[in-house]
Amino acid sequence: MLVSAKEMLEKAKAGHYAVGQFNINNLEWTKSILAAAQEMNSPVILGVSEGAGKYMTGFKTVVGMVNGMLEEMKITVPVALQLDHGSYEGCMKCIEAGFSSIMYDGSHSPIDENVANTTELVKICAEKGMSLEAEVGAIGGEEDGVVGKGECADPEECKRIADLGVTMLAAGIGNIHGKYPANWEGLSFETLDAIQKLTGDMPLVLHGGTGIPDDMIKKAISLGVAKINVNTECQIAFAEATRKYIEEGKDLQGKGFDPRKLLAPGAAAIKATVIEKIELFGSKDKA
Numbered sequence: 001m002l003v004s005a006k007e008m009l010e011k012a013k014a015g016h017y018a019v020g021q022f023n024i025n026n027l028e029w030t031k032s033i034l035a036a037a038q039e040m041n042s043p044v045i046l047g048v049s050e051g052a053g054k055y056m057t058g059f060k061t062v063v064g065m066v067n068g069m070l071e072e073m074k075i076t077v078p079v080a081l082q083l084d085h086g087s088y089e090g091c092m093k094c095i096e097a098g099f100s101s102i103m104y105d106g107s108h109s110p111i112d113e114n115v116a117n118t119t120e121l122v123k124i125c126a127e128k129g130m131s132l133e134a135e136v137g138a139i140g141g142e143e144d145g146v147v148g149k150g151e152c153a154d155p156e157e158c159k160r161i162a163d164l165g166v167t168m169l170a171a172g173i174g175n176i177h178g179k180y181p182a183n184w185e186g187l188s189f190e191t192l193d194a195i196q197k198l199t200g201d202m203p204l205v206l207h208g209g210t211g212i213p214d215d216m217i218k219k220a221i222s223l224g225v226a227k228i229n230v231n232t233e234c235q236i237a238f239a240e241a242t243r244k245y246i247e248e249g250k251d252l253q254g255k256g257f258d259p260r261k262l263l264a265p266g267a268a269a270i271k272a273t274v275i276e277k278i279e280l281f282g283s284k285d286k287a
């Protein structure tokens with residue numbers, strides 16, 4: 001059964017480790033991530049962007065697939081299914097579809113509007129026993145063109161949103177989505193430290209986990225990051241393994257064109273990536 005991310009993140013914050021959120025795109029992604037978490041005896045959060053939800057034909061399909069897998073794969077570790085960077089409307093759809101967690105991304109709106117929408121969602125999530133992630137300070141990414149440094153959130157605004165009663169808080173600390181540019185200046189630990197001092201026990205979320213050096217990840221965890229989002233890295237691992245299979249001509253040998261064979265190396269690569277991240281984040285055996 002899907003669970004709220006609240007308990008797993010409170011434990012992570014108190015225990016100084018982080019739970020990974022791995023975004024899913026289809027059956028292979030979901031199966032690989034769940035298998036990795038179960039093997040590592042780690043809690044896990046499955047992230048679904050609005051685009052990925054549409055791709056999978058809708059949020060109800062996602063809920064049906066994930067719930068089916070939890071049962072058929074006999075998954076016993078805590079699993080949360082979370083909307084990633086949701087609009088207010090998207091959040092409502094996921095609440096109705098049976099997600100156990102949502103992220104409302106009001107970071108592009110004026111802070112007062114972000115506060116108003118987050119307040120409304122805090123109420124609804126509390127009634128439903130769901131967890132809620134809010135965001136302050138937009139997280140940069142390749143869609144913004146050339147990015148040298150991601151945005152840094154205002155710690156006072158972080159406190160304002162944290163005090164509304166959200167479960168977890170994403171704050172920009174120079175992190176960005178997608179691949180990091182060569183001239184990236186690194187994470188702003190001063191910002192992170194200031195945010196943690198003002199928000200206390202609130203589990204903080206680090207987006208754009210792909211390509212942040214391991215030592216920076218560890219330092220971020222020591223400064224209160226309890227959830228790390230990984231998306232691009234699984235995509236790259238999947239694409240590389242699939243390309244290798246095709247370049248080696250394996251799809252032309254025997255029944256190598258069978259999708260269950262063709263997609264197997266990519267799926268195995270996702271699983272290996274997730275296992276590596278769980279080890280790095282320290283959530284192994286924390287189920």
Ligand SMILES: [Zn+2]
Pocket residue numbers: 085139177207208229
């Ligand atoms: Zn993100």
